[in-house]
Amino acid sequence: MGLIRNLWRGYRGGPNFACAQWQSFVIGEQLLQLHLPNTPFYTRQELRPERYPIDEQGWFEAHKKQLLHHHYVHLITKIWPFGYAIPIPFPGADQEVGQLSFQAQLKQVPEQAKMDAFDLERLGQLECLSREAHYWGEPPPEDAESQRGWQGANTRLKRECLDDFHHYQSFYPSLEAYIDECIAVYGYPPIHPEVREVAGRQFVFYIEGRGRQQYDRTYCLPLTSRYYLLLSFRHDVMGCSQRIQQAALAAEQRILSEMSLGQMVAERPPSHGELGEQRSRIVDAQEVTLVDGR
Secondary structure, three states, X not given: OHHHHHHHHOOEEOOOHHHEEEEEEEEOOEEEEEEEEOOOOOOOOOOOOOOEOOOOOOHHHHHOEEEOOEEEEEEEEEEEEEEOOOXXXXXXXXXXXXXXXXXXXXXXXXXXXXXXXXXXXXXXXXXXXXXXXXXXXXOOOOOOOOHHHHOOHHHHXXXXXXXXXXXXXXXXXXXXXXXXXXXXXXXXXXXXXEEEEEOOEEEEEEEEEEOOEEEEEEEEEEOOOXXXXXXXXXXEOOOOOHHHHHHHHHHHHHHHHHOEEEEOOOOOOOOHHHHHOOOOOOOOHHHHHHHHOO
């Protein structure tokens, strides 16, 4: 039956909501619940705290990390691979054709921004400006550790364009056109945030990445006036079949639709076992077919 199902779907693997668990996070006075399918990949997770005390002075600064231009506190990472409907019968053959990744992060509005995270238009502008300031800033020294998240990458690329434009000036109408194309192909192009509604909840949504690899579909959701969630889905399935691309999008929408966020009403947070007894509601029959193959 498994082989027949895979042939009908056109792929193996992917998020399977029949094997999903509730993940809970107590953030300040709010409870976040995510219904996430299990994954065959092992992702090293730090010991999850019982509570994320965002109201404590200095807590975020003491625990934050940096990934590219994002400064955040990590919540959870999941990766779901897609494979061929029929495994390739050769030793060492790569059986994976693509994957969908999910990350949940906690971010803070900088004090100097003097804004409310619930102002979604300004929250989108904040994400855009922080990205531009990072990649168009002054590059760190060449020997800096990990280049500090590719800080100043666009600035460095522009300087390289100024040096070698004379080799390509016959192919471009202007220097600016040459720089714009190099940024679009090899650098970090600007993002275009918009307010998007999913299952009655409004998010700031944008797509980001490096060069032509615009795979990261990102959603920002305010928690308080100073804190917000960043939920990022990386779709490394652009070269896959339409069925796989649609299944990845359906899984993304289902995770967002089934997400629960509200004020704590109990004296203690519910355990994972208690959360696991809850039943997730079906978002759309077509999405269930695409994701679960039933």
